[in-house]
Amino acid sequence: xxxxxxxxxxxxxxxxxxxxxxxxxxxxxxxxxxxxxxxxxxxxxxxxxxxxxxxxxxxxxxxxxxxxxxxxxxxxxxxxxxxxxxxxxxxxxxxxxxxxxxxxxxxxxx
Amino acid sequence: xxxxxxxxxxxxxxxxxxxxxxxxxxxxxxxxxxxxxxxxxxxxxxxxxxxxxxxxxxxxxxxxxxxxxxxxxxxxxxxxxxxxxxxxxxxxxxxxxxxxxxxxxxxxxxxxxxxxxxxx
Numbered sequence: 001x002x003x004x005x006x007x008x009x010x011x012x013x014x015x016x017x018x019x020x021x022x023x024x025x026x027x028x029x030x031x032x033x034x035x036x037x038x039x040x041x042x043x044x045x046x047x048x049x050x051x052x053x054x055x056x057x058x059x060x061x062x063x064x065x066x067x068x069x070x071x072x073x074x075x076x077x078x079x080x081x082x083x084x085x086x087x088x089x090x091x092x093x094x095x096x097x098x099x100x101x102x103x104x105x106x107x108x109x110x
Numbered sequence: 111x112x113x114x115x116x117x118x119x120x121x122x123x124x125x126x127x128x129x130x131x132x133x134x135x136x137x138x139x140x141x142x143x144x145x146x147x148x149x150x151x152x153x154x155x156x157x158x159x160x161x162x163x164x165x166x167x168x169x170x171x172x173x174x175x176x177x178x179x180x181x182x183x184x185x186x187x188x189x190x191x192x193x194x195x196x197x198x199x200x201x202x203x204x205x206x207x208x209x210x211x212x213x214x215x216x217x218x219x220x221x222x223x224x225x226x227x228x229x230x
Contacts, residue, residue: 001171036216046220051210051213052213089154098157099171100157101155101157104155
């Protein structure tokens, strides 16, 4: 199972928005609504920010939103804040009891 | 609160095995599936497999079949990852991670990670 494709980096100034893409195939992202997004700060465990494409867990700011079109999912962070600087990973169920992560995107707040 | 507490760092020689533990607290272990995920230094996340602590059913990612064993001890609310025939490429932080109750393929809680170093 190949990793989902994410851009290596993304950046924005405080207050701006940044959108990260996550491209898979019809066998994973496009075939199921089990896309999640995780935020990981250096040296820390990941934290889930979005699940089932667009659902936001309690406690996650509404600045974080998710969507999907075809085989590509997206995470948008609006109103960027310094604490949003981190690595972000998407993931998806890939059928036949398989699960796959994205390649990861480093978000920099300028 | 819900917590997954993992065992400490390990160093192994190539060809050896390693066993990492993950103790759950704040919830009933058998009610939630558990995933194992690893992350090599400076690299991304890699899914290793999933287990149902109630009954011990396991599913392993193809990359690890034959070398990976996941077990559970419900008496201590712990799950274990056993990886054999270690090679240098297995050097990574290993995470246990809990699935949501109603969404097996969503991880909602992660352990702190266990660094496994494979070096001669």
